[in-house]
Amino acid sequence: MNSTLPIILIFVLGLVFGSFLTVLIPRIHDEESGMFIGRSHCPWCKKTLRARDLIPIISYIINKAKCRFCKEKIGIIYPAIELSTAIIFTITYLTFPYPQFLFYLAISFALIFTFFYDLKYLEISDIILIPSIILALLLGPEDWKSKLIGIAIGAGFFLIQIIISKGKWVGMGDIRIGTLMGALLGWQMTIAALVISYVIGSIISIGLLASKKKHLNQQIALGPFLVTGTFITIFMGEKIVNWYLNLLI
Numbered sequence: 001m002n003s004t005l006p007i008i009l010i011f012v013l014g015l016v017f018g019s020f021l022t023v024l025i026p027r028i029h030d031e032e033s034g035m036f037i038g039r040s041h042c043p044w045c046k047k048t049l050r051a052r053d054l055i056p057i058i059s060y061i062i063n064k065a066k067c068r069f070c071k072e073k074i075g076i077i078y079p080a081i082e083l084s085t086a087i088i089f090t091i092t093y094l095t096f097p098y099p100q101f102l103f104y105l106a107i108s109f110a111l112i113f114t115f116f117y118d119l120k121y122l123e124i125s126d127i128i129l130i131p132s133i134i135l136a137l138l139l140g141p142e143d144w145k146s147k148l149i150g151i152a153i154g155a156g157f158f159l160i161q162i163i164i165s166k167g168k169w170v171g172m173g174d175i176r177i178g179t180l181m182g183a184l185l186g187w188q189m190t191i192a193a194l195v196i197s198y199v200i201g202s203i204i205s206i207g208l209l210a211s212k213k214k215h216l217n218q219q220i221a222l223g224p225f226l227v228t229g230t231f232i233t234i235f236m237g238e239k240i241v242n243w244y245l246n247l248l249i
């Protein structure tokens with residue numbers, strides 16, 4: 001079999017799952033806040049979208065980033081979710097052999113969900129995150145001791161900040177992402193993921209403040225940085241740690 005064919009199939013599968021996420025994220029948010037709106041509708045005119053409006057990326061380009069019915073602008077976040085899911089699925093496929101790659105696909109799905117949910121609503125939803133913590137505990141590659149110490153470090157890091165700042169710096173949702181990091185990565189890589197997350201977070205936050213897109217008193221979601229740090233650690237954690245250790249010697 002042509003070796004590029006599975007890669008194309010995984011990329012398309014990622015687009016489909018990403019498209020599913022664009023429906024799932026607002027749906028879960030609306031259900032949690034008690035207002036149920038049906039699926040696959042335009043968020044403005046509520047018109048039910050047809051199959052031709054729901055092709056990942058392509059519909060967005062053909063319809064020129066607008067709803068076909070009311071011409072209201074559709075946010076760039078929708079194709080961004082679809083494309084990033086496709087890219088992450090492809091990297092997962094290229095990084096891990098079968099069957100581990102199925103485990104990492106499920107974890108990636110939960111992480112991408114958490115990234116965009118927090119970005120959009122400044123909240124963490126447990127519906128996908130808690131099952132992914134259980135999955136990481138049961139099937140994750142680390143041994144139990146490393147998982148439990150990892151959870152103590154990942155969750156404890158945010159718990160201490162909540163106690164010191166009385167909940168102003170970080171939220172309870174960040175404790176749950178810390179728990180996932182610990183269960184998934186084990187204790188050494190949890191520390192690496194936290195450091196990477198905070199380095200990226202600082203750079204982006206300074207950028208946002210400098211460009212006046214955010215102000216000092218405005219909340220910047222931490223979840224997307226933690227997810228990014230976790231992804232980088234999953235895919236290149238060992239390389240980065242080795243590189244860092246080589247710098248010290």
Ligand SMILES: [Zn+2]
Nearest residue numbers: 042045067070
């Ligand atoms: Zn519309």
